[in-house]
Amino acid sequence: MENPKLNHLSETWLLEATMNDMQMKMTEGELTAKEIVLMYLHRIAMVDKQGPQLNSVLEVNPDAIYIAEKLDREREEQGERGPLHGIPVLIKDNIDTGDKMHTSAGSLAIADHYASDDAFLVQKLREAGAVILGKTNLTEWANFMTNGMPPGYSSRGGQVLNPYGPGVFPVGGSSSGSGAAVAANLAAISVGTETSGSILSPASQNSLVGIKPTVGMVSRRGIIPISHTQDTAGPIARTVTDAVKLLSVMTEKDDDDPVTSTQPSNQPDDWQTALDTSALKGARIGIVREGIFDVLDEEKKNVANRAITQLEALGATVIDEVVIPSAKAKWNVDVLIHEFKNGLNDYLRNVNSKTGVSSLTELITYNHENRDKMLRYGQSLLLSAEKISGTLTDPAYLQSLEHDQYYASAGGIDAALKGHNLNALLFVNNLGAMIPAKAGYPSVTVPTGYTEQGEPVGITFTGTAYSEPMLIGLAYSFEQGTKVRRGPKL
Numbered sequence: 001m002e003n004p005k006l007n008h009l010s011e012t013w014l015l016e017a018t019m020n021d022m023q024m025k026m027t028e029g030e031l032t033a034k035e036i037v038l039m040y041l042h043r044i045a046m047v048d049k050q051g052p053q054l055n056s057v058l059e060v061n062p063d064a065i066y067i068a069e070k071l072d073r074e075r076e077e078q079g080e081r082g083p084l085h086g087i088p089v090l091i092k093d094n095i096d097t098g099d100k101m102h103t104s105a106g107s108l109a110i111a112d113h114y115a116s117d118d119a120f121l122v123q124k125l126r127e128a129g130a131v132i133l134g135k136t137n138l139t140e141w142a143n144f145m146t147n148g149m150p151p152g153y154s155s156r157g158g159q160v161l162n163p164y165g166p167g168v169f170p171v172g173g174s175s176s177g178s179g180a181a182v183a184a185n186l187a188a189i190s191v192g193t194e195t196s197g198s199i200l201s202p203a204s205q206n207s208l209v210g211i212k213p214t215v216g217m218v219s220r221r222g223i224i225p226i227s228h229t230q231d232t233a234g235p236i237a238r239t240v241t242d243a244v245k246l247l248s249v250m251t252e253k254d255d256d257d258p259v260t261s262t263q264p265s266n267q268p269d270d271w272q273t274a275l276d277t278s279a280l281k282g283a284r285i286g287i288v289r290e291g292i293f294d295v296l297d298e299e300k301k302n303v304a305n306r307a308i309t310q311l312e313a314l315g316a317t318v319i320d321e322v323v324i325p326s327a328k329a330k331w332n333v334d335v336l337i338h339e340f341k342n343g344l345n346d347y348l349r350n351v352n353s354k355t356g357v358s359s360l361t362e363l364i365t366y367n368h369e370n371r372d373k374m375l376r377y378g379q380s381l382l383l384s385a386e387k388i389s390g391t392l393t394d395p396a397y398l399q400s401l402e403h404d405q406y407y408a409s410a411g412g413i414d415a416a417l418k419g420h421n422l423n424a425l426l427f428v429n430n431l432g433a434m435i436p437a438k439a440g441y442p443s444v445t446v447p448t449g450y451t452e453q454g455e456p457v458g459i460t461f462t463g464t465a466y467s468e469p470m471l472i473g474l475a476y477s478f479e480q481g482t483k484v485r486r487g488p489k490l
Contacts, residue, residue: 001042010039015185016487019087019242022188026075026086033068033075033086037131040088044134044186047490052166054184056177058093058157060134062100068131083245085129090190092178093135093157094142095119095233096222101132105224106140106154108373109366110353119222120254121191121233128249133187136177141382142198143174144226144340149377151201152176162205163488169455172205172430174198178236179206183488189237189246195226195336197433199234200445204429204458207447207485209243209475210236212433214466215440216262218247219254225343227336228259229401230437238485240446240476244271247468264466271472277480279473281315285461286322286422292431303449303457304428307478310448311426314481316474322425324416324435326407331434334400337381341390360386408439414464424467424474427460436462444468446475447485 001007009031013021025031041060048054061067071086080086091097094105096115103115122132137157139149151173152160160176162169163184171180175192179202182190192199194212203210211234218233225231235246248271253260268274287308293301312318341360348358357363364382367374388394412435416425427433429445436443445460459478461471479485 001039006035006039010042014039014043016238017188018239019083019188019245022087023080023083023085027080032072033131034065034072036086037064037068037088037133040133040187043184047184048181048186052161052163052490054161054163054166054180055158056137056160056180056184057090057186058135058137058177059101061132064088064131064133071129071131081129084125084249087130087189088133088187089125089130089246090133090136090178090181090187091122092138092175092190092192094138094193094224095122095191097122097132097135099132101135103135103224104156105142106138106156108155108370109355109357109363110351111156112355113351113353115222116350117222120219120257121250122222124249124252130249136175136181136190138176138178139174142193142195142224142226144195144336144381146378146380146382152180153377155374155376163490164207164454164456170205172202175202175236179203179208179210182206182208182236182238184490185487189235189242191233191246192236193223193231193233194437195230196437197430199236200430200433200443200460203236204445204460205456207450207456207458208236208238209240209447209479210234210445211243211247211468211472212443213247213251213468214442216259217442217466217468218250219257219260221254221257224347225340227339228343229335229339230440240472240479241272241275244275244472247271267466268469271469274469274472275476276473277477278315279470279477280311280481283316283423283474284319284421285311285316285474286319286416286420286425288322288324288425288427288432289320290323291327292428295431296428299451300428300457303451304459307448307459308426310482311478314477319420319422322416322420322422324412326412326435329407331404332400334396335404335438337385338388338390338392338394338397341385341388342392345390404438408435409441413439413441413462417464424461424463424471427462429458429460432460432462441465442468442471444471444475446479448482449484
């Protein structure tokens with residue numbers, strides 16, 4: 001950077017700056033939101049587009065500097081709105097922003113689409129004073145285009161790389177750019193989305209905190225859908241505290257999204273009350289090994305076992321070898337296939353793309369006609385979805401929906417929790433995400449260590465519906481009791 005002060009800060013202080021660190025400097029007049037935006041834009045240029053070329057950011061908001069300037073003036077004249085005032089946030093590219101940035105789900109088929117309005121969660125971020133800095137790359141169509149697509153690949157943005165080992169370690173997906181960008185310090189916080197593992201995977205692979213909320217905690221309005229029973233947005237950050245501050249802004253009820261009416265009346269007014277360093281003391285944590293530890297290599301298994309020992313040292317009671325009763329049930333993707341076609345057709349009919357793609361049928365045709373660019377890995381899931389009616393009346397869908405709703409919740413996660421009197425279940429990385437995803441239940445992943453080669457490993461706490469405060473407390477207690485996270489060497 002040409003500015004000596006910003007150049008020094010961008011190479012030192014900014015690298016691990018938290019939201020609180022930024023607020024302190026802005027409050028004391030040492031930095032402005034505009035200067036923070038400029039430093040992050042510089043890092044995007046040097047790290048994401050040059051250097052290791054992580055490919056995590058698809059585009060930046062051309063108005064970010066001016067939005068930051070406006071918020072700086074507001075701070076001087078009226079004071080700060082809250083912890084997000086002037087803080088840059090990156091948004092996954094399947095979330096609508098009604099501004100000068102596109103919303104494409106990573107697909108060239110709708111790469112020129114501008115959403116007419118902000119997603120509800122983006123509205124809440126703007127109202128809280130956040131600066132929407134840019135849109136992040138992702139696994140195309142949130143990894144519901146084809147089987148075998150590498151996490152982090154999209155026809156529009158190319159392949160996202162993991163900053164801990166670019167081209168060596170998997171980056172995780174589908175919120176790949178949202179994870180890689182925060183790990184590489186291109187922003188302190190980002191928003192990802194999850195249907196099954198898509199926040200937990202990139203968070204754990206990039207040594208980050210990821211919160212996958214209960215379906216209903218965050219409005220789904222303005223998010224390109226896969227499944228209305230499983231989709232949710234959630235925060236990705238380097239610390240539990242920052243993730244919680246971001247989540248707290250996103251959890252307001254939305255009258256236009258009925259699922260948010262299921263939020264409990266005793267939901268915390270201040271989510272930061274969940275940040276309890278002693279939360280693990282007396283907590284009963286069930287370790288799910290079957291289907292998890294047997295697919296880990298020895299190094300990752302050792303890292304995970306050390307974490308379990310640390311849990312006990314921090315006061316938790318560990319109940320080992322907990323089995324989810326429905327773990328071996330006959331699971332399938334019928335619910336996702338049916339809900340995807342219904343939801344995507346509803347979204348695409350309002351897309352203003354120059355390609356004329358306004359339905360799943362037209363998307364498949366466009367991909368086929370431009371197969372050299374679009375079908376590097378095929379479109380098997382799109383073709384499967386095209387074969388069904390999309391009316392949500394098919395017996396196969398309705399039977400699978402009831403099956404999943406029971407065996408994932410009452411006959412699955414809840415049965416395991418109640419059977420052992422547990423506060424939470426513990427998984428490694430995003431392994432085991434499928435059953436709580438089908439239940440719509442929350443999970444929080446937190447860094448726990450690294451292999452000898454430097455690949456990050458995380459542990460994930462999972463609970464019943466709307467148990468976020470408890471899960472956040474467990475994750476925070478572990479984070480503060482171990483402090484294992486370290487930044488990548490770029």
